[in-house]
Amino acid sequence: xxxxxxxxxxxxxxxxxxxxLELARxxxxxxxxxLADKVAQAPKFFDNxxxxxxxxxxxxxxxxxxxxxxxxxxxxxxxxxxxxxxxxQDDMTLASELDVPVIATSSASGRALxxxxxxxxxxxxxxxxxxxxxxxxxxxxxxxxxxxxxxxxVSPGAELLSDGNIxxxxxxxxxxxxxxxxxxxxxxxxxxxxxxxxxxxGRYKVAEDLRRSPFxxxxxxxxxxxxxxxxxRL
Amino acid sequence: xxxILVITSGKGGVGKTTTSAALGTGLALRGHKTVIVDFxxxxxxxxxxxxxxxxxxxxxxxxINGDATLHQALIKDKRLENLYVLAASQTRDKEALTQDGxxxxxxxxxxxxxxxxxxxxxxxxxxAHLAMYYADEAIVVTNPEVSSVRDSDRMLxxxxxxxxxxxxxxxxxxxxxxxxxxxxxxxxxxxxLGVDDVEEILAIxxxxxxxxxxxxxxxxxxxxxxxxxxxxxAGQAYSDAVDRLMGKEVPHRFIDAQKKGFLxxxxxxx
Numbered sequence: 206x207x208x209x210x211x212x213x214x215x216x217x218x219x220x221x222x223x224x225x226l227e228l229a230r231x232x233x234x235x236x237x238x239x240l241a242d243k244v245a246q247a248p249k250f251f252d253n254x255x256x257x258x259x260x261x262x263x264x265x266x267x268x269x270x271x272x273x274x275x276x277x278x279x280x281x282x283x284x285x286x287x288x289x290x291x292x293x294q295d296d297m298t299l300a301s302e303l304d305v306p307v308i309a310t311s312s313a314s315g316r317a318l319x320x321x322x323x324x325x326x327x328x329x330x331x332x333x334x335x336x337x338x339x340x341x342x343x344x345x346x347x348x349x350x351x352x353x354x355x356x357x358x359v360s361p362g363a364e365l366l367s368d369g370n371i372x373x374x375x376x377x378x379x380x381x382x383x384x385x386x387x388x389x390x391x392x393x394x395x396x397x398x399x400x401x402x403x404x405x406x407g408r409y410k411v412a413e414d415l416r417r418s419p420f421x422x423x424x425x426x427x428x429x430x431x432x433x434x435x436x437x438r439l
Numbered sequence: 440x441x442x443i444l445v446i447t448s449g450k451g452g453v454g455k456t457t458t459s460a461a462l463g464t465g466l467a468l469r470g471h472k473t474v475i476v477d478f479x480x481x482x483x484x485x486x487x488x489x490x491x492x493x494x495x496x497x498x499x500x501x502x503i504n505g506d507a508t509l510h511q512a513l514i515k516d517k518r519l520e521n522l523y524v525l526a527a528s529q530t531r532d533k534e535a536l537t538q539d540g541x542x543x544x545x546x547x548x549x550x551x552x553x554x555x556x557x558x559x560x561x562x563x564x565x566x567a568h569l570a571m572y573y574a575d576e577a578i579v580v581t582n583p584e585v586s587s588v589r590d591s592d593r594m595l596x597x598x599x600x601x602x603x604x605x606x607x608x609x610x611x612x613x614x615x616x617x618x619x620x621x622x623x624x625x626x627x628x629x630x631x632l633g634v635d636d637v638e639e640i641l642a643i644x645x646x647x648x649x650x651x652x653x654x655x656x657x658x659x660x661x662x663x664x665x666x667x668x669x670x671x672x673a674g675q676a677y678s679d680a681v682d683r684l685m686g687k688e689v690p691h692r693f694i695d696a697q698k699k700g701f702l703x704x705x706x707x708x709x
Contacts (some may be wrong), residue, residue: 338611339642341596342589358642360592376641 223287226279227259231268233278240282251283257308260291272299333369338378340365353383361401370394382409384429393427394439405429441549444556445574447598449590451561453582454619457655459558459675460488461666462578465681467522467664471553474513474523476545478570479560480535483527489516490662491524499502500528503540509547518667523552533566541569563597572603576613576645578684582620583632591616595641615646617680622651623696634694647680649673650693 228236244251256279260270272280288306291297300307305433333349334356342362346353353367356374363379365371369391371383376397380406389406398421401412408429415421415436424439446459452699456479463475480500486492491514497507503524509525516522525548528535548555558640559570571577577598581591598612599605605612608609625631638645649655654671658664666681668674679689 338597338599341599342592344596344600358640360596361589362593363596375521 223255223257224284225257225259225290226268226284227262228275229262230264231270233271233274236275237278237281238277240284244282254284255287256284258286258289260289260293260296266293270296270299272296272305273303276303276305334367339375342379360393367391377403380404389429391429394425396424396439397422398425398436403427405433405434408432408434410434441552441555442681443545443549443573443575444554445559445571446556446580447559447567447571447577447594448561448580448587449563450582450587451580453580453587453648454615455483455561455580456488456558457659457665458578458580458617458619458649459485459556460664460678461674462574462684463554464516464519464522464664465666465678466554466684467516467519469685470521472521472551473554473555473556473568474525474548474552475558476525478536478566479556479558480527480566481529481532482560483529486514486524486526486664488659489524489664491516491526492662495526498526498528499544499698500531500535502544503535503537509544509572530678533560533564536565536569536665538569538572542573542600545573548559561643563593567594568601571598572601574598574612575604576615578615579616579641579643580599580617580619581637581641583618583622583634583637585632588632588637592641593617595643615684616641616643616645617646617649619649620651621648621693623694627696634691645691646683647676648691648694649676649680691708 258275258279272289279286286299286305287397288308289296290308291298291300292309297307321411323412331351333352333354336346337357339357340346340355340359340363342360345366347363347366348368350368352369352372354364354372355365358375359377359379359381361378365379365381366385367383368386368388371381371393373381373395374398376399377395378399378401381393381400383393384406387406391405393403398415400415403410403415405427406429418436420436420438425436426439427434427436446455446462448455459475463473466473475485475489476499477483486495494514499513501507502509502512512525514524514526516524518654521588545555557570557574560566579591579594581587595614598614602612604610616638618634620629621634626633634645634648652671652673654668655665655673658668665671665674666677677695679692682689
């Protein structure tokens, strides 16, 4: 056996609690004063604390930030900047000059800590992908992370893919695969079932089976119960 | 600027070249300066159907490569004043066509003609792709049978996604359906798809229905576009199609089977 069978390291994903400093106003004098106050309240906490410096919540996004100075002030008060979170190109360039990693701004990562925000995020539906013209044989349409709506016919040899539901306002003569990431609650709706194949979360029926349905050629919706695809009349 | 029309189908043998010759001639007959370009490099046929095969000196590929000017390569029709043919090369293959080269030639033709008709080769590869890439309108030639309809459908998909208009996000190519080799008697017997079936599957505007006709083969062999045979049903149907292409409302003919009279039945009809 070769020595390389014995791994000298292991890569692991882990969630670490890291302090995030969200800068609301770029005013270095006030920042220094207010930081000093905070440190006075809990000096233990500010002893070599890893920190992520967030610049994406700045009140006025057009003001240039002296990143080096900012990091220096934090270090004076015991905060060790691990990375900078920003969406501004200037900051990113500065950070890379200073050899500080940049974390891309993602709306989810920052807000996840605030429950109120999370709730409101859930209410906002993801927009569906809407296709207004016929989907022809040989064409493939994938609605990633949302529903797929086709207004027009879907030809034989065409393929519709969706992480959610599929609606076809026209005859469905091609293939339709809903819930392809495994969502068993996804459904397929069409005005005329003439499909080559329908599938929900990997369970499928081909035309040969579908033709036996009394609703072949009619408006149907298709859902999944357990392992079974059910075809209901619309 | 000329209007660039592509005559395409996906499937071979459905009547693209016959249609290109007929529509081009029809447009010229109505006084429009028209050129028909054969994109079927290596399998050149258009010159035969147009009856100018003995006058081909330079071809499309020569012009693209700069071996000849357009002026040298364009073949003037003997019958009609404002009709020209740009022949395909017989000795090369489709790889000789380049996107830039085709674009340049079509651009130059556009300056001097009202209509540029691109006779596409079969298939969906390079030749067919370049024939439709610069088009403003497409005439999809389809036979009333399932494989031809499926190939046309595929072609329509490519027209809406792989053309210059699609890539630039401009107004999409205007699509027309031309149903050829149609035999109403066989449709009635259920041996052939009907007009309605094909229209429903392809969901595009019907430009015309050309009946199956002896005159088409005869015309091809003689090198006379069938539209010039005013007595034939196919010639009349093509003539109607040209009128519709120009925006005229013309009722569709030759869609229904004609009842044969007693004498016709007795003597075998047409």
